[in-house]
Amino acid sequence: MESVGAECTELKREYDACFISWFSDKFLKGDKDDSVCAPLLEVYKKCVQNALKEKNINVDEVNIRVLGTDDENRIPPGKSSP
């Protein structure tokens, strides 16, 4: 799969490969230490954040966390026009 920023796709592939083997071989087997892929994630995340800015994707809106918060159980607001 491609990244939103073409320059991040290679970083994404490296991180994704690390993550899926960690998820399958460690996390699902009870080892919760996720430090092994952390350096790859860091570099890849930075690349994506830059790509979002370049593409004028609203970073603030993207970075809101809903799942696992009280907002999750609220019926999403029906945004009404002014």
Next chain:
Amino acid sequence: MVKFCAGSFLFPYTWDVVARGLWVRYPNSQSTHVLSEDTLERYVENGKLFTRRLLVKTNPAPKWADRFISKRFVNIVEESIVDPEAQTVVTYTRNIGFTHVMNVVERVVYRKTDPAKLGEEDGFTIAERSAWLSSGVRGFAFAIEKFSLERFKHNTKKANAGLAESIQRMLGVHPVSKIESASSGEKLRVAAAAKAKELKELARSKAEPVYAACRHREDAV
């Protein structure tokens, strides 16, 4: 406001297999509208894995919607929590941008089957999907919601089929056509055909929604 409960879908795989499959679901033959997929954040907290991802999809809209939606792409944020203790994955998906035109929020719980429940055989995984769709465009909200609901139902089927396909690929289960084309001798061909039939029957028996968890309800606001 339209609330729609899409009901349940049974995956004939154990919970951990479906959880792994969710991370490799793209690309698949049903997801050609997904252009990119990125991890924005990921961490472990209280033994659970929290992830936030960004998906960019093409946004084919009908001609009449051109006046409301000028963008060709739609950005989707997908949050998820993998809980190995409870053996569940919850995904929460929402669109970013032009939410005043159409706001779609989808929540899916993937959980292991409970043999105590009617129609649930042990060792599989059920996806329970609910969604909220709403439009705030005065005078057109009803039409937009109605259109979006139909499209959502269609996309739900594709999402389930796409995930099933990705899981099969991950497990090295070849699509039926490949089994058939790979066999040269008559004996192999017959064996492959039998296998194909078996797979088809399995797919038919397992890939049906086992029950409709809730009927869709349309509440006009």
